[in-house]
Amino acid sequence: MKLEIVATSAFGLEAVVRREIEALGYKVIRTEDGRVTYTGDERAIVRSNLWLRTADRVYLRMGEFRAETFEELFQQVKALPWEDIIPQNGSFPVVGGSVKAVLHSVPACQSIIKKAVVSRLSDFYCLDVLPETGAEYRIRFIAHKNVFLLMMDTSGPGLHKRGYRVSDVKAPIKETLAAALVQLSFYRKDRVLVDTCCGSGTIPIEAAMAARNIAPGLSRDFASMKWDMIDESIWKEEKKKAFEAADFDSELSITGMDIDRKAVSYARDNADEAGVTDDLDLVCMDMTKWEPGAGIPKGVSAGEYGVVISNLPYGVRIGETEENRKIYRHFARLIMEYPTWSFFLITSDKDLEKEIEKITGRKADRRRKLYNGQIETQFYQYHGRKPSGGKQQ
Numbered sequence: 355m356k357l358e359i360v361a362t363s364a365f366g367l368e369a370v371v372r373r374e375i376e377a378l379g380y381k382v383i384r385t386e387d388g389r390v391t392y393t394g395d396e397r398a399i400v401r402s403n404l405w406l407r408t409a410d411r412v413y414l415r416m417g418e419f420r421a422e423t424f425e426e427l428f429q430q431v432k433a434l435p436w437e438d439i440i441p442q443n444g445s446f447p448v449v450g451g452s453v454k455a456v457l458h459s460v461p462a463c464q465s466i467i468k469k470a471v472v473s474r475l476s477d478f479y480c481l482d483v484l485p486e487t488g489a490e491y492r493i494r495f496i497a498h499k500n501v502f503l504l505m506m507d508t509s510g511p512g513l514h515k516r517g518y519r520v521s522d523v524k525a526p527i528k529e530t531l532a533a534a535l536v537q538l539s540f541y542r543k544d545r546v547l548v549d550t551c552c553g554s555g556t557i558p559i560e561a562a563m564a565a566r567n568i569a570p571g572l573s574r575d576f577a578s579m580k581w582d583m584i585d586e587s588i589w590k591e592e593k594k595k596a597f598e599a600a601d602f603d604s605e606l607s608i609t610g611m612d613i614d615r616k617a618v619s620y621a622r623d624n625a626d627e628a629g630v631t632d633d634l635d636l637v638c639m640d641m642t643k644w645e646p647g648a649g650i651p652k653g654v655s656a657g658e659y660g661v662v663i664s665n666l667p668y669g670v671r672i673g674e675t676e677e678n679r680k681i682y683r684h685f686a687r688l689i690m691e692y693p694t695w696s697f698f699l700i701t702s703d704k705d706l707e708k709e710i711e712k713i714t715g716r717k718a719d720r721r722r723k724l725y726n727g728q729i730e731t732q733f734y735q736y737h738g739r740k741p742s743g744g745k746q747q
Contacts (some may be wrong), residue, residue: 475560555621
């Protein structure tokens, strides 16, 4: 069955998600704010949920139309082929949002959409009452400027729920964002990677999983695993392929450090749950005391072509501006003294680039606006020299 599939993402990560989808072999139809639409079959739903590292959720696109009255909404929703997806006993809660639409009441829209689907399915299955005792087929609507997009959630809990986070610090970075930072950093498994502010270990763990080619969804379940339209054998086949695709032989050099001893302990717990404990060197250390070639990572010289990724303390969390500036001055020195290393720093503090430029005379090579939850951040990228002598591309 040819399907239209929608992978949603945090704003700013659409291009990263698109590359992942294309790498899986699927044709992208369009890329919009917060979502990428592509074509595939039932197996594409399975593979997308198992393999997409940076997407928030995978949806099945049901339809899109204009509606400015509740009657129009009801008739347009009822016209969609819900019976192709939802079986007689399927449960179908409705969730969604409305922005700049005449039909701005979300509860009212939910009620109308629910009634329309009930009407369609009741007619098709010749039932007065639908039992809704079976698997969940959660319907999501997005109303924007009177255009309604109707989708069905194939993932269930968000794709950032990998299943390895058993211990946590306050305000952790989401796994999907951490995976995106790793992809944007040019990190490869033959390079050195250091996270100087690792918290509960999300960035190092995501880097190790990517380097090992471990499918991020391999250890969890998805809503569509219980759907009648996807044969159970497809899930078994794709999970088996994913397990066999993992690379457990390559040597990795990934270090995470944090000044908080408890955070480091949490990072070890999470790495163990993710199955990458042996790939990570997790240490308790003040990031302003670290520099390349100083014994951490072990055996790594200052001349390595290393990668540093750090989710730095935000102003809302640290409170003291001078503490932030101390960190920025330290990174400015590292950028100047270690030209073969690349530094990728994410923070909500817009003073970081200015503080580094005061010392280095250098602006970030690239900057990207990203959202860590509801917090707007900038991802500052300072590229080191490539082995050939040129800059990173």
